[in-house]
Amino acid sequence: MPDDDAPDDTRTLALSGALARTAGEVAAYIDAAIAASGGPGERLAASMRHATLAGGKRLRPFLVVESAALFGVPHAKALPAAAALECIHCYSLVHDDLPAMDDDDLRRGQPTVHRAYDEATAILAGDGLLTLAFEILAREEAGPDAQVRIALVGSLARAAGVAGMIGGQMLDLAAEGRFANGAPLDLPAEAIIELQAMKTGALLRQACEAGALLGRADDAGRDALDRYARAVGRAFQIADDLLDVEGEAGTVGKAVGKDAAAGKATLVGKLGVDGARAELARLVREAEEALAGFGTAATLLVEAAYFVAARRN
Template identity: 60%
Template sequence: MSSAPSCDGDARHGDDDLASRLAQTATEIETLLDGLLVGEVREGEIVRPARLLAAMRHGALGGGKRLRPFLTVETARLFGIAAGQALRAGAAVELVHCYSLVHDDLPAMDDDDTRRGRPTVHRAYDEATAMLAGDTLLTLAFEVLADPATHPTGEVRAAMVLALARASGLGGMAGGQMLDLAAEGRFDDGAAATLSDAEIRRLQAMKTGALLAASVEIGALLGGASVAQRGALAAYGRALGAAFQVADDILDVEASPEQLGKATAKDQDRGKATLVQALGLSEAKRERDRLSSEAVAALEGFGAEADVLRAAARFAAERRS
């Protein structure tokens, strides 16, 4: 790692670069996903059902900030890995994220009608198709990561698969969703639970933070980061993920449906456990900013090369959609 921290001018330069690099990565990920979600049958497949493919495309294409693949690409860039080499790994992370959104929107989960300003997959198609679309986006993610086209070394591919599986599974995103449903009072006596500050942070670290942190970890694996570098990047990813979720909770209270492209104020209506609920709006905003600063500080040893990642941590806290 470089020993020189970035100066204020470098930090501003990172903020300037962020928008253009985020937009570029979003465009490249869109193109890559579009190419993966085609009707052409791959080796070992029999047929790709048209309705299922259309639903997958509806859930994965045409919107989103693509922050997760951006984090993978930019982390890999720290170690000299060209964006083109990291995009497939980033696309795998994004496929898992898209699967989670398709399933989260289902009537059995959050029962949302709109996502990214469009009908959710189960509204555009039907519930059964949406469930299968989510399942297939998830399995496609691991197919992409395991493919030698993503990285020539099997050990690196296996490490990335392991990181993504743990972040998205029982002890990560899916487990966090179960804790969230339980806190809403979906089971037992039906009463919403009152979670402590620590319990809310744990839930959010699993449901949202784990996949964001894995996005960074996968970039570090691609780059061959040292143990120390991976530790610093892990701290960055955890803090950024936490800041992102608190910002999301704040937006649910303050933003309009038009800004977010989906319904707002639903967390409070469902009795969801959030830090806004636990700390109050003003204190939640201070915590969001503290976590963003913690993420920036974790990158101190990387010097100016990490300014775009620092800007991403600020963006996670300051975003308005």
């Protein structure tokens, strides 16, 4: 992106501090939730902690708390919904890393759960985090209004399910030619965008939807946040695909160069690096414009869009 489009250093520092604060609070919340959930032994709990507490940007929880803040919701009141979403995201990473899926050995610079433990434990750790997410949302601390909690449960289930993340993963595997010994599919750009909107974008959209639900936003506010989240979701995936092409494993925190080897359908493969970067810049502008009506209250969310585009891990 051109330098004159980038936010200033003061706002970048503010975002870094806000991300770090949210990351720490969400990690503490998940740690306590795992401890409170009980279970048959320490191995399962330890594997769930390995999956959730090994770092990460916590972008999705950040989007929950900052979206809710636009409507006056205190930070602490949004933490349960933020933690529930992060549990879903981390479960998906555990299962995505399995040999039957992407067969990755490294995640966030550490061994993946099935490498640190074993495949069976990794599957159960993912299942445990999936169900813990909805246990968190069912608690009264997730919101005193039962109708809001029900709406949060439905929103997260849709985003994580067959019409969202899981369905997108299935499309991704099909595009690789995984089934019936097929060859990778040469998908048009529109099909790739739809696939990625489900696999990656759905949870990012849910983050902003959760904030709007907690804040009882009106239709205009919800629509603005949804337009922002759609743009950020697409930008996130393009940036991730660029890292796979241009990044180094030590910096990125996971293996790189795997997308092309696996025949994955990506916009980088379809548009080329320069074309993908141009689209990335356009999406960041689109995200910023979507929140223009919120004024300076949306500064951190706007900064997050630039952060997504410029990230190196």
